[in-house]
Amino acid sequence: MATDAAPIFPVLQDKVAIVTGAAQGMGLATAEVFLRAGAKVVLADIQARLGEEVSQELALLGPVHFVATDISKSEEVQDLVAEAVRVFGRLDVAVNNAGLTPDRTALLEFDEAYWRRLLDVNLTGTALCCKYEMQQMRAQSPPGGAIVNIASVNAYMPQPNMPAYTAAKHALLGLTKHAAAEGGPVGIRVNAVAPGAIVSELLAKGLEIMGTTPDEFAPKVSSLSRFGHAHEVAQGSLWLASPAASYVTGICLPIDGGFLSKW
Known part of the structure; x- marks a missing residue:
């Protein structure tokens, strides 16, 4: 669990949140931050054993429930939302984080099977999450999320x-x-965050393949000359999910250390 995160206030007290891809990385950090902010969190991940282990650890922070979920399968996403409502009564917040790691080939040589699988999870899977989350948020009383x-x-x-x-x-x-645009009239806000280079096993492996070090590479991808951390991305998601962002919808918040505005 993160120990170097900024102080977290109970801005999601008693809110019910789903976090997908919650067994590791940014999803795990998001679940932890949301629990510290007072939320009841439903963890979803395709990795059942790891998800159960993480759920037991996070239970020390607050109410959690794990549901093994492949977000590319419509019926599993529908069951995830239904289970969240069964256990905690409603759905107030969702962070759709689950996704496959990037492909590593040029367009002229891309693997068609992996292309289809990646879009099936990263795009269609997220669309399925939005579909069933928004259906529940619209139907509940009071509506919104x-x-x-x-x-x-x-x-x-x-x-x-x-x-x-x-x-x-x-x-x-x-x-x-x-x-x-579709959810606004019924009080549903939908936003996104755009992480930059975030400390992870994948990043470490990439640096090793490139034969470079964090000190050498970080200034190339961040005006702050360092990599980000998962809990920093989670803090951005927390703000967007909280009442502090009550008039914010339809945006994407870069959390990139200045990558997109770098010289």
């Missing part, structure tokens, strides 16, 4: 050898805006 989709700086600027990932993240911004 807040959704945060996890995008990427790739939604604004393509990176080498990530054609499927870049396409999915660009499309995710359009999905977020459409969902915001």
